[in-house]
Amino acid sequence: MSVDRAPRFTVVIPAYNEERFIGDCLRSLALQDFAGEYEVVVVDNNCTDGTAEIARQHGAVVVAEAQPGVCPARHRGSVAARGEIVVSSDADTVFDAGWLSRIDQSFRREPDRVAVAGPCRYVGGPWWGRVYAGILFELVHFVYRLTGRVLYVTATNIAFRKDAWSGYDLRGTQGADELGLLCQLRARGRVTFDRTNPTFTSARRLTRGLVYNLVVSWFFYYALAVTLNRVTGRPLIGTAPAFRNSDRPRFRARLVGLAWLAAIVALTLVGAELVENSWVAKR
Structure with a gap:
């Protein structure tokens, strides 16, 4: 991950006490086969564990956001991003080596698009979680193929041109980093969905x-x-x-x-x- 020049991508990772997961996340980002420049920004959202230090050890840029919540954290990281394209994801998520390259190819195929989203697949956890995620994103893909409209995006897997972004709605709380962002981007241009480029997210929340x-x-x-x-x-x-x-x-x-x-x-x-x-x- 070279950051000597203005990067093509900035991957924004909000984090609150994620020392169990952040290392695997950043290692998978370091193994990307994308040949261009990209940076990783980890947002320290009042961590009290070793998350920030682990992020620095892996070469990430660490910025702090005192206001608690994933939307303020994503906003802070996106403001700090130097990349032409901001990529939103999570600390408990990993990526295959071609993830960024496929995002880059999507933007290059259609230079006028403002965003490209992909599915999320749960790793581990109960079987119904994997079924639920599979059905949800197959439905998103079906509607997209039928109408050209993306109905839903996951904040673990959406990339958008920074010049098409005007900030997260910090008053919207839940959903502002997904549906709120999607509505904002759709008003500025074409948003596409690539079902072939998933992220892999921990199913820890499903254990409840x-x-x-x-x-x-x-x-x-x-x-x-x-x-x-x-x-x-x-x-x-x-x-x-x-x-x-x-x-x-x-x-x-x-x-x-x-x-x-x-x-x-x-x-x-x-x-x-x-x-x-x-x-x-x-x-």
Whole structure:
């Protein structure tokens, strides 16, 4: 990874206490067969372990972001990026040797495109997680082939021209680094999807169980949060808490219950606001 000249790519890796995973991530980036210039920026998002030191040992540029959350961290890393193209990924993700080369080929085939996204495959974890990811990205690919429109991207595998990027929406919390970024980029040009160029991400979050991932992670912190925050124009639901393997089953069960309760309350509030707005409109 040479950084003597302005690089073609900057790979941005946000990190909060990722010393277990960051080494494998950076080693796989160092083994890329891309012949051009690229740099790796690791964003230290208030780490209290050896993440930042490990990143420096592997030759990454380390920048700090004090505001907690993956969106502020990605924003900080993207601002610091010197590359023509910013590539978003995660610290618990690894890549095959041709990953960057295939991204480069995609941009060179269509110089007018502003972004190219790819799928994410879970490594390890429960079987249903791998099935879920496979179905999700096959559906994304099918719709893209049918309509030319990318409906969803994963923040572990999207590359975009820096001059087409105007910053992450830091008020949007959950989803701002995926759906929010996708909407921004689609407004600026063509976004394409390459199903043949996956990233490989740890399935550690899936070990909390199917119910947790459907109810808490997806429904509450993603679908409901994105919708509710967009309707109200303010971050009523924040970003999901960072995953840690030391979480206790009893705590997880309580969190699921609280998520259901909060979802019911939030949907009631949204419904009430929509009804009130419809009455105002009728008057």
